[in-house]
Amino acid sequence: MAQHFDAIVVGAGGVGSAAAYYLAKLGQRVLLIEQFELNHQQGSSYGYSRVIRYTYDNPIYVELMRAAYPLWFALQAEAKEQLYIKTGGLDFGFPDVDTFQALKASMDTAKLDYEYLSQSEIAERYPQFTLKEGMAGLFHADSGLLRASRCVLAHLRLAQERGATVIDRTPVMKIIPSENGAVVKTEKETFSCDRIILTAGSWAKALLAEQGIDLPLKIMPCQLGFYQPRQAADFAPSRFPVFFAHMNGSYGEMPYGIPHEDESIGVKITTFYGWNTVDTPAEVDYAPSQTWTENIREFAREYIPGAAGPLIGTRRCLYTLTPDKDFIVDRHPTYPQVVIGAGFSGHGFKFTTLLGKMLADLAVEGSTVHDTSLFKVDRFQPAYAYASP
Numbered sequence: 001m002a003q004h005f006d007a008i009v010v011g012a013g014g015v016g017s018a019a020a021y022y023l024a025k026l027g028q029r030v031l032l033i034e035q036f037e038l039n040h041q042q043g044s045s046y047g048y049s050r051v052i053r054y055t056y057d058n059p060i061y062v063e064l065m066r067a068a069y070p071l072w073f074a075l076q077a078e079a080k081e082q083l084y085i086k087t088g089g090l091d092f093g094f095p096d097v098d099t100f101q102a103l104k105a106s107m108d109t110a111k112l113d114y115e116y117l118s119q120s121e122i123a124e125r126y127p128q129f130t131l132k133e134g135m136a137g138l139f140h141a142d143s144g145l146l147r148a149s150r151c152v153l154a155h156l157r158l159a160q161e162r163g164a165t166v167i168d169r170t171p172v173m174k175i176i177p178s179e180n181g182a183v184v185k186t187e188k189e190t191f192s193c194d195r196i197i198l199t200a201g202s203w204a205k206a207l208l209a210e211q212g213i214d215l216p217l218k219i220m221p222c223q224l225g226f227y228q229p230r231q232a233a234d235f236a237p238s239r240f241p242v243f244f245a246h247m248n249g250s251y252g253e254m255p256y257g258i259p260h261e262d263e264s265i266g267v268k269i270t271t272f273y274g275w276n277t278v279d280t281p282a283e284v285d286y287a288p289s290q291t292w293t294e295n296i297r298e299f300a301r302e303y304i305p306g307a308a309g310p311l312i313g314t315r316r317c318l319y320t321l322t323p324d325k326d327f328i329v330d331r332h333p334t335y336p337q338v339v340i341g342a343g344f345s346g347h348g349f350k351f352t353t354l355l356g357k358m359l360a361d362l363a364v365e366g367s368t369v370h371d372t373s374l375f376k377v378d379r380f381q382p383a384y385a386y387a388s389p
């Protein structure tokens with residue numbers, strides 16, 4: 001006899017761990033299944049830090065972050081641990097750069113209380129930056145960092161404290177939706193459930209193809225570097241903001257970085273996008289590129305010289321990209337009890353606690369109060385087949 005649960009979640013990354021927590025909060029008997037060990041390094045959610053910010057170039061995301069921040073504070077309170085570190089956030093560059101202008105316009109539309117700083121004002125407040133004549137900045141005080149792996153582990157722990165069952169090192173091999181639920185097969189066991197949430201990260205494309213959904217997801221094995229600062233205190237969260245450099249493509253799409261909480265970690269610097277994509281996780285080459293770390297150090301030498309020290313560490317991490325870089329948060333068009341969270345395109349972590357709640361509400365209530373207009377699964381019409389599995 002298959003063991004039955006009210007809800008099963010496939011994938012215990014940033015989004016799946018949150019979905020399991022909110023399902024358990026809704027009183028569901030939950031099973032969360034992870035193919036690797038919990039908090040593994042092969043997906044997208046592992047690590048010291050991720051940027052959290054309201055500052056988006058689309059007001060819909062600003063509104064979603066207005067819902068996410070209070071949930072992070074509530075999670076922190078329940079977990080009795082600090083997960084969010086406020087650092088302030090600086091977007092800098094020449095004001096005529098498209099991305100800079102789009103961000104400013106969106107923040108104006110969303111009535112976000114940011115500061116427009118001139119180059120000299122930035123130099124006064126953050127002498128760590130050596131910006132070019134004519135550059136400027138958009139500063140928002142509530143930006144900061146999330147302690148990424150600790151957020152995932154907090155959602156997992158609180159879900160288990162609320163009765164959820166979590167099994168890891170157990171790949172889900174097959175999912176068979178039926179009229180009123182689904183059957184889930186692993187190598188050794190079969191489970192059944194009334195509803196299922198698929199949050200499989202870079203493995204989503206294959207899992208969803210079996211459900212008759214062929215999504216144009218691409219995997220980008222990006223890289224991040226941790227650099228030894230000359231004066232560690234200058235790059236601590238209390239003295240240095242998270243930053244985004246609007247460079248019009250020089251040094252990759254958009255270099256960005258995060259202060260260190262402990263100098264042995266170093267200042268985290270990476271770029272948004274700009275790596276070759278692959279179609280399957282099996283094709284991912286996790287070996288870091290030396291050329292890339294040197295290129296980023298060059299950026300640091302030019303704009304944040306105090307952070308251009310020796311490389312402390314570097315590694316790969318996976319983005320799962322949709323063509324428009326917006327998420328997929330929706331129900332399966334044929335099997336509404338199958339709920340999909342995928343394609344978080346390199347900017348999903350700050351939303352994970354909200355995404356978990358949205359997916360749990362979609363699975364249990366059939367709807368969510370939050371705006372999913374950007375996240376519909378059928379927006380990729382041409383590549384999308386409504387074929388039943």
Ligand SMILES: Cc1cc2nc3c(=O)[nH]c(=O)nc-3n(C[C@H](O)[C@H](O)[C@H](O)COP(=O)(O)OP(=O)(O)OC[C@H]3O[C@@H](n4cnc5c(N)ncnc54)[C@H](O)[C@@H]3O)c2cc1C
Pocket residue numbers: 010011012013014015016033034035036042043044045046049050051052170171172173199200201202203204207222223224270316317318319341342344345346347348349350351
């Ligand atoms: C280098 C880097 C920097 C980033 N920086 C930021 C940032 O600053 N701010 C921000 O907001 N976002 C950032 N992101 C994006 C963010 O981290 C991701 O959007 C988010 O972590 C995605 O979470 P996920 O749960 O979808 O994926 P994952 O964490 O990868 O979780 C998916 C899980 O599903 C499991 N799984 C897959 N298939 C199966 C199966 N068949 N059976 C069982 N388990 C399965 C996988 O093993 C995995 O654990 C960054 C991403 C990277 C890579």
